[in-house]
Amino acid sequence: MAFFSKLKDRLFKSSSRLEEGLDAIVEDGGEEVVEAVEETTPEVVDEPNVAPQVEAPVDEVAPEAPVAAPDPVVREETSPAPESIPAKEPEPTPASKPAESVPEPAAKPVERQSLLGRLTGRKPAKPVVKRELDDDMLEQLEELLIASDMGVDTALRVSANIAEGRFGKKVSTQEIKQILADEVARIMETVAKPLPLYPQTPQVVLVVGVNGSGKTTTIGKLASQFKEAGKSVVIAAGDTFRAAAVEQLQVWGDRAGVPVLTAPEGSDPASLAFDAMTKAQEMGADLLMIDTAGRLQNRQDLMEELAKIVRVIRKKDESAPHNTLLVLDATTGQNALSQVETFQKLADVSGLVMTKLDGTAKGGVLVALADKFGLPIHAIGVGEKIDDLAPFDPKDFAQALTGSDSL
Numbered sequence: 269m270a271f272f273s274k275l276k277d278r279l280f281k282s283s284s285r286l287e288e289g290l291d292a293i294v295e296d297g298g299e300e301v302v303e304a305v306e307e308t309t310p311e312v313v314d315e316p317n318v319a320p321q322v323e324a325p326v327d328e329v330a331p332e333a334p335v336a337a338p339d340p341v342v343r344e345e346t347s348p349a350p351e352s353i354p355a356k357e358p359e360p361t362p363a364s365k366p367a368e369s370v371p372e373p374a375a376k377p378v379e380r381q382s383l384l385g386r387l388t389g390r391k392p393a394k395p396v397v398k399r400e401l402d403d404d405m406l407e408q409l410e411e412l413l414i415a416s417d418m419g420v421d422t423a424l425r426v427s428a429n430i431a432e433g434r435f436g437k438k439v440s441t442q443e444i445k446q447i448l449a450d451e452v453a454r455i456m457e458t459v460a461k462p463l464p465l466y467p468q469t470p471q472v473v474l475v476v477g478v479n480g481s482g483k484t485t486t487i488g489k490l491a492s493q494f495k496e497a498g499k500s501v502v503i504a505a506g507d508t509f510r511a512a513a514v515e516q517l518q519v520w521g522d523r524a525g526v527p528v529l530t531a532p533e534g535s536d537p538a539s540l541a542f543d544a545m546t547k548a549q550e551m552g553a554d555l556l557m558i559d560t561a562g563r564l565q566n567r568q569d570l571m572e573e574l575a576k577i578v579r580v581i582r583k584k585d586e587s588a589p590h591n592t593l594l595v596l597d598a599t600t601g602q603n604a605l606s607q608v609e610t611f612q613k614l615a616d617v618s619g620l621v622m623t624k625l626d627g628t629a630k631g632g633v634l635v636a637l638a639d640k641f642g643l644p645i646h647a648i649g650v651g652e653k654i655d656d657l658a659p660f661d662p663k664d665f666a667q668a669l670t671g672s673d674s675l
């Protein structure tokens with residue numbers, strides 16, 4: 269299945285909320301208009317639309333990685349300054365199919381055209397519901413976007429952008445979905461960035477986030493993808509206070525086929541991180557992923573714990589950690605915003621992974637996060653299985669969220 273279809277399928281709850289809301293808004297106060305449809309030749313969509321993440325061939329940037337198994341959520345950096353993008357050629361989205369970019373009425377087979385129709389190149393008309401984009405409609409749109417977890421500021425800004433140049437004009441449901449999808453994609457494009465991997469080894473990825481956000485699962489999924497891409501990976505179970513958390517990480521380590529370094533319950537996480545760094549260096553590992561505790565009840569302790577982990581691993585490599593990933597649970601909606609604020613104070617967060625986007629009606633929170641913090645979104649979790657971690661594609665996401673057919 270194309271990833272877009274999977275995402276759309278899985279984001280059904282977010283999508284259906286917005287989609288149904290937009291349908292209702294246009295129908296409420298809208299009226300049927302009959303429009304003749306111009307005979308069109310199929311539109312040729314620019315190639316960049318179907319391959320938004322690819323800028324350079326994989327073998328140019330990652331000579332040591334097997335080209336046959338590119339890693340979809342990771343970007344290999346050839347120098348400390350990021351310069352090129354990976355990885356996997358996404359399957360064509362519906363936007364790449366010229367026939368589907370034609371509006372609905374034109375897609376139907378034309379049985380018999382009138383002489384006038386044939387002479388003017390117009391097809392028989394079909395009624396479409398349209399509504400004037402006025403203050404009332406804008407207000408309803410703002411409310412819908414807020415209810416979709418985009419947050420007040422982002423919802424107001426997006427609505428204002430939608431109104432710009434269109435106020436007083438009539439729009440159909442399809443048009444408003446398309447306009448909204450364009451707005452969402454524009455905001456998200458700036459944050460869709462694969463996890464950068466720099467040449468130093470072991471690359472240290474510190475994983476932070478509240479308990480239950482999906483850290484363990486994400487570490488397992490990432491480890492499996494790195495391994496498939498030919499990298500050697502070590503995981504350190506840094507939440508030494510919870511035996512269950514360590515066990516769970518071991519289960520994921522087994523699934524991914526990578527070693528998990530643990531320490532006795534209650535021992536110092538920084539000391540485990542130091543030992544893990546030593547081991548990873550000895551083993552010549554490419555990557556060391558360090559899980560951390562997510563107890564926010566005592567922020568001061570957690571802050572000191574994270575700071576100590578960073579201090580000790582810097583004794584081994586002063587450029588570490590090379591990435592500090594904050595894992596966020598999409599189902600928490602607006603709460604994700606305050607988690608970013610908190611963890612930015614606790615650690616130097618370099619990027620986000622958004623989990624549980626499947627089966628939530630709160631996918632809109634990603635738009636709020638991107639708009640407010642501008643932190644890179646490296647990957648999204650769309651299920652509990654090992655391969656349910658995907659690179660973040662802004663256009664696919666915008667389409668899936670709004671229910672728009674094409675971008």
Ligand SMILES: Nc1nc2c(ncn2[C@@H]2O[C@H](COP(=O)(O)OP(=O)(O)OP(=O)(O)O)[C@@H](O)[C@H]2O)c(=O)[nH]1
Nearest residue numbers: 479480481482483484485513623624649650651652
């Ligand atoms: N549906 C879905 N469930 C997920 C996803 N990611 C994680 N989960 C589930 O979320 C629950 C918590 O995930 P964990 O990975 O244990 O979270 P954690 O942050 O490590 O939690 P602690 O071990 O308590 O610190 C588990 O039941 C996972 O299966 C996802 O993308 N989609």
